[in-house]
Amino acid sequence: MLVNFSKMHGLGNDFMVVDNVTQNIFLSRDQIKRLADRNFGVGFDQLLMVEAPYSPDLDFHYRIFNADGSEVEQCGNGARCFARFVRMKGLTNKHKIAVSTKGGNIVLYIEKDGQVTVNMGQPMLEPKEIPLKASKRELTYILRQQEQTLFVGAASMGNPHCVIEVDDIDTAEVHTLGPLVEEHERFPKKANVGFMQVIDESHIKLRVWERGAGETLACGSGACAAAVVGQLQNKLGNNVKVDLPGGSLQIRWQGEGHAVKMTGPAEHVFDGQIAL
Numbered sequence: 045m046l047v048n049f050s051k052m053h054g055l056g057n058d059f060m061v062v063d064n065v066t067q068n069i070f071l072s073r074d075q076i077k078r079l080a081d082r083n084f085g086v087g088f089d090q091l092l093m094v095e096a097p098y099s100p101d102l103d104f105h106y107r108i109f110n111a112d113g114s115e116v117e118q119c120g121n122g123a124r125c126f127a128r129f130v131r132m133k134g135l136t137n138k139h140k141i142a143v144s145t146k147g148g149n150i151v152l153y154i155e156k157d158g159q160v161t162v163n164m165g166q167p168m169l170e171p172k173e174i175p176l177k178a179s180k181r182e183l184t185y186i187l188r189q190q191e192q193t194l195f196v197g198a199a200s201m202g203n204p205h206c207v208i209e210v211d212d213i214d215t216a217e218v219h220t221l222g223p224l225v226e227e228h229e230r231f232p233k234k235a236n237v238g239f240m241q242v243i244d245e246s247h248i249k250l251r252v253w254e255r256g257a258g259e260t261l262a263c264g265s266g267a268c269a270a271a272v273v274g275q276l277q278n279k280l281g282n283n284v285k286v287d288l289p290g291g292s293l294q295i296r297w298q299g300e301g302h303a304v305k306m307t308g309p310a311e312h313v314f315d316g317q318i319a320l
């Protein structure tokens with residue numbers, strides 16, 4: 045089976061993007077893991093599959109697979125690359141693109157400057173929606189982690205996020221605490237773990253240990269979740285610059301009942317073909 049793909053990234057969070065509208069590709073979990081391998085495969089954080097829409101009011105369906113082969117509900121950086129990809133490949137000539145994902149519907153806007161704005165939908169904050177084992181919704185949840193007690197925020201952007209505020213992200217325990225919280229029993233579907241340093245009410249620094257991929261250079265849904273948690277905790281306003289190791293995103297949220305908007309770049313690196 046020959047697979048035509050594009051290699052793309054959003055602030056260094058990198059993707060193999062496959063047009064499954066004009067191709068008919070099925071990849072097993074093991075094949076995805078092998079393709080994700082940076083030595084033996086293409087190498088990526090996530091595989092993005094572009095599919096035909098499930099209903100006439102949508103333009104496409106968008107499937108996301110982590111490097112470990114798990115299929116997930118949402119990918120923010122991937123959504124921006126998705127928009128650039130479908131235009132680049134001539135699958136649409138629209139500038140406003142409606143897309144369904146496993147985690148809900150999103151709308152992609154290609155801006156005049158080439159950046160992409162994504163309406164990520166409303167954050168989900170009830171424990172059962174995240175999902176998070178808790179008796180009721182809290183601004184801060186207490187997680188027992190071996191000998192540590194963690195005070196964390198939690199939200200879903202379709203995919204689950206745990207947000208931990210730190211004084212300095214450069215010294216944050218991303219690679220020790222990240223995998224432990226990712227697998228914490230309070231998160232039945234695991235979690236993406238964001239380490240957030242608040243600079244001021246319109247500026248944070250963020251590192252994310254991603255579910256199924258490890259630390260990435262950027263996490264779009266993680267930036268959205270951090271901005272939401274920080275605003276709910278009265279530490280952030282409704283328009284936040286999020287500095288990630290790979291670059292910056294602008295996140296806007298008018299509060300509960302409103303969708304989260306994310307704006308940032310999407311880059312095409314190369315096209316390829318691989319025989320499986």
Ligand SMILES: N[C@H](CCC[C@H](N)C(=O)O)C(=O)O
Binds near residue numbers: 117118119203256263
């Ligand atoms: N690791 C995430 C999926 C990719 C999210 C991230 N790359 C983004 O830009 O939102 C999860 O398991 O929910």
